[in-house]
Structure formats: C-alpha cells, structure tokens
Amino acid sequence: MNRQELVAHIKAKKSFLCVGLDTDIEKIPNHLKETEDPIYEFNKAIIDATKDYCVAYKPNIAFYESLGSKGWSSLEKTLNYIPKDIFTIADAKRGDIGNTSKLYARAFFEQMDFDSITVAPYMGSDSVLPFLSYENKFVILLALTSNEGALDFQFMTSNSTGLKLYEKVIEKASTWGNPENLMFVVGATRPEMLKNIRKLAPDNFLLVPGVGAQGGSLEGVAMNGMNKDCGLLVNSSRGVIYADQSESFATVAGEKAKELQQEMEGYLKKFGVI
Numbered sequence: 001m002n003r004q005e006l007v008a009h010i011k012a013k014k015s016f017l018c019v020g021l022d023t024d025i026e027k028i029p030n031h032l033k034e035t036e037d038p039i040y041e042f043n044k045a046i047i048d049a050t051k052d053y054c055v056a057y058k059p060n061i062a063f064y065e066s067l068g069s070k071g072w073s074s075l076e077k078t079l080n081y082i083p084k085d086i087f088t089i090a091d092a093k094r095g096d097i098g099n100t101s102k103l104y105a106r107a108f109f110e111q112m113d114f115d116s117i118t119v120a121p122y123m124g125s126d127s128v129l130p131f132l133s134y135e136n137k138f139v140i141l142l143a144l145t146s147n148e149g150a151l152d153f154q155f156m157t158s159n160s161t162g163l164k165l166y167e168k169v170i171e172k173a174s175t176w177g178n179p180e181n182l183m184f185v186v187g188a189t190r191p192e193m194l195k196n197i198r199k200l201a202p203d204n205f206l207l208v209p210g211v212g213a214q215g216g217s218l219e220g221v222a223m224n225g226m227n228k229d230c231g232l233l234v235n236s237s238r239g240v241i242y243a244d245q246s247e248s249f250a251t252v253a254g255e256k257a258k259e260l261q262q263e264m265e266g267y268l269k270k271f272g273v274i
C-alpha cells in the first residue's frame, strides 16, 4: 500500500486507529484454547469485530516467534486474513549489517507480504537501506519510544550539534528515505514532544504506540502531532484486544475500537483532514 492509499483509507474510515495484535496465549479466553490454532482463531474474531474502525493492524512478532513454527504459521494465516485495504505493520524491530538486513527485509516483504516493518536505527544506514529498497513498503524507524528506558539514550544531547539522539535519528534517516517510504515510531506517553518532532518530520507518518494500557493520551497525540494528511497511526493493543476476556471478548474489542474511532473522527474534523 502506498502513502496516498493509506491517507484515502484514513479519510474514508474517519479513523487513524491501528489495532495491535499482541496475541498472548496466556490471555486467550478458555473456549478458544480447545481449537487447533487458538492464536489465529482469536485474531480472526478480533479482526472481524474491529476492521470497520481501524486502518492498520500491527502484530508484534515476539508474540508469534516465541511459539516457534506454530507461531509463525498463526502469523502468516493472520496476515492473509487481514483485508487488503488495511495497512499491515510487522512490529519486529529488526536491523543488522546490510547483508543480514537484506534477508530480514525479504522475510517480511517477500515471504510475508507486510506493508511495513519497524526497524531499529542504531546500526546506521546500511542496516536500514535494504528495507527502503522496496516499492510501496514502509520502514517505521524507532525514534522516541514510549517506554521508561527511552530516557537512557534517546534524550542524550550532542555537544557538536545540540541535537538529542532521537532528533538526530529523524534528521539523518530523512536523508535515506522520504515520507513515501519512511515513518517514525513516537510514543504516546510523551505527546508534548510531538510538536518538535513535527518540525523535523512535517510530512512523515508517525506510528504512535502507548494509548490504552501505557496511559498515553489520544487527545495529546492528535493535538500535537496531526498534519494535513493526518500523518498519524495510533496503536492500541491490550486496551482493545483484552478489553474483555470472556466469550464476548470480540464484541467488547469492537466497541473499544469504535470508541477510539469516534474520538479520532472528531480530531480529523478539527484539523480539516476530513
């Protein structure tokens, strides 16, 4: 999917919601555990219930690869089940020397047909460029993450440039890619930082995790980070998919996703995107 198509889906659905498929076998309702592939059955029900309210799904790869070959199989089946007009994100946080990154890119863009993958920036250009060589695919580069540990390195300031590390990541990576193939991860837990990030990356989409279970504010994100095309994909994983753990889990997940979509519709109108 290209950027123009993503923007068109956001406008049509009046939503910039990304539902995180962090499907944890421990948290799946008991009645599904008797099925042959509980992870896939859970994801199918979540997708059926939420697909009208979201524009992206983000399976976090750790939840699948931790189950070995069966997990990879559940992931592939889930990816194939997601409607083709919904943007897909492999939250894999990959990145290695160029020769190895090339194979990570092949795994997620050719073996599996994800629209995008999250990539760690710290090994530099040769670790990221192989992912950027694919047409109509996106790299989503970690810039300012939502966790406590973000404070350990990401705010360090360079004596020579005065830039913080996350700012340098955005500035430098913007010379490798462009808004047609490059997005950045910015946590919802630091919404006040989004104004500054928008100065460095006015047109790039930002993937914003941290709304829901991590306590990030959707309002703060929208008010500080929205651009003329929306420019935001706001993710909620646990806050949607585990909103209820009974047999009604999917219905409640659908209601949660709808609530978020309705709030998003308000912000899209406020900023003249729709």
Ligand SMILES: O=c1ccn([C@@H]2O[C@H](COP(=O)(O)O)[C@@H](O)[C@H]2O)c(=O)[nH]1
Residues within 6 Å of the ligand: 020, 022, 060, 091, 144, 145, 146, 147, 185, 186, 187, 209, 210, 211, 212, 213, 214, 235, 236, 237, 238, 239
């Ligand atoms: O900075 C980051 C980068 C990635 N994540 C991932 O997003 C989801 C958030 O899940 P919630 O249940 O909505 O908290 C999860 O897959 C993280 O690994 C992030 O949270 N922050």
